[in-house]
Amino acid sequence: MGRPRAFDEDEAVRAAVGLFGGRAYDGVSIDDLVSHLGMHRNSLYKTFGSKRGLYLIALRRHLADDVRPxxxxxxxxxxxxxxxxxxxxxxxxxxxxxTLERAPVDEEVACEVKAALAAVDQAIADALGVPAELATALTAAALGILLRGNPDSAATALTQHLGLLT
Structure with a gap:
């Protein structure tokens, strides 16, 4: 009989969301995961299969907990x-x-990202009663603002000065 788990799987996944969200997939090593999640390497592999397995679970958690809401x-x-x-x-x-790092090289990640972005686009299109293309452009503008940093001032400038969004 094996030993009981010394870690909470749900907490480990939440911590992995933060770690991958802060440093990206390639910026996180197995040693980082073991150290940050407070679990043994064997437990990580037994529970999640691989770093990629944990990443996919963490990505899906992020989509469920942050993007769907x-x-x-x-x-x-x-x-x-x-x-x-x-x-x-x-x-x-x-x-x-x-979107930037894994979707271009991992089809499963690309499908998850595509579905999440489509849900955001559709929500905007439905709420505003605008064509899908305009909703997609608005989502793209918002994500671009996030990528460039300082979202508050950029979003304000876009809405005040372009006159396209008010």
Whole structure:
């Protein structure tokens, strides 16, 4: 009979979301995971199969806990400026890093990212009653603002000066 787990799997996945969201997949080693999650290397492999296995579970957790609630909240926005502010204030670090780093080389990650972004686009399109292409452009602008940093001032400038979103 094996020993009982000395770690909480749910807490380990949440910690992995933070670690991958802060340093990206390639920036996190197995040693980093073992140290940060407080688990033994063998436990990590036994529970998650591999670093990639843990990454996929962490990405799915992030999408469920952070991106889906964002899409739900977007259903209540009344204008594009509010949608932009909502997206730029969300914690989307892991989604952004997955989009840039892993989706181009990992089909499973690409499918997860594509579905998550489509849900955000659809929520914006439905809430604002705009064509899908415009909703996608708004999502892209918001994500670009997040990538460039300083989302508050950039979102404000975009909504005030372009006149396209108010």
């Amino acid at each position: 964002l899409a739900d909240a977007l259903a209540d926005v009344s204008d594009a400026a509010a949608a932009l502010r909502l997206v730029t204030s969300a914690d989307l670090n892991l989604l952004l890093l997955a």
